[in-house]
Amino acid sequence: MASTSEETPAVQPVAPIQVRYCEVCSFPLEYCEFGSSFTKCKEVLRESDPDLYDRYYSEEALQAKLGTLSLDAQAKLEKDTAKKEAKAVAKADAALKKKMASQVTIKRIERNKRKHVTSIHGLETFGVDLKKAAKQFATKFATGASVTKNPQGLDEIVVQGDVSAEIVEMIEEGQGVLKGIPSDNVVEVEEKKKKGGS
Numbered sequence: 001m002a003s004t005s006e007e008t009p010a011v012q013p014v015a016p017i018q019v020r021y022c023e024v025c026s027f028p029l030e031y032c033e034f035g036s037s038f039t040k041c042k043e044v045l046r047e048s049d050p051d052l053y054d055r056y057y058s059e060e061a062l063q064a065k066l067g068t069l070s071l072d073a074q075a076k077l078e079k080d081t082a083k084k085e086a087k088a089v090a091k092a093d094a095a096l097k098k099k100m101a102s103q104v105t106i107k108r109i110e111r112n113k114r115k116h117v118t119s120i121h122g123l124e125t126f127g128v129d130l131k132k133a134a135k136q137f138a139t140k141f142a143t144g145a146s147v148t149k150n151p152q153g154l155d156e157i158v159v160q161g162d163v164s165a166e167i168v169e170m171i172e173e174g175q176g177v178l179k180g181i182p183s184d185n186v187v188e189v190e191e192k193k194k195k196g197g198s
């Protein structure tokens, strides 16, 4: 495409801003409200230039003006809301952390294709004697159960076999030493054997 510098520039020159002065108070029209003859100013303008009158004093124009004002109020409101929300999030976070700290985790661990063990962590938080609980599990399932330290150095009970569902049930029913643990605090998780390991 050929171009010549002779062509008309695409940008149109901006028309100078025309300030209209009020016939009554002699202020620019947008300042009439600060004069002492505002009512008269409006009356005269409505007579002499209804369009201009509408631009300044129509329902719409006044609404727009109010809208601008309430935008500031809205911004403040949004800021306050964001603050409140952040507080709520922090609170929920703290509550979750607290809950996690008081959680009984029952983990089904796959040792190999046919062998599972079940680890139970967190019973001591509810005042359960871990040795007694291990003994209760061993008796109940006629299997091995012992108190050991997990990789994080925390005490847990390890029961041979996949008995996680049964243990959840025992806790829900509050059997023996498992009395008084809220079932809401019980979390069941599954640990799959890592692929490729043997």
Ligand SMILES: [Zn+2]
Pocket: 022, 023, 024, 025, 026, 027, 029, 031, 032, 035, 037, 038, 041, 042
């Ligand atoms: Zn005026």
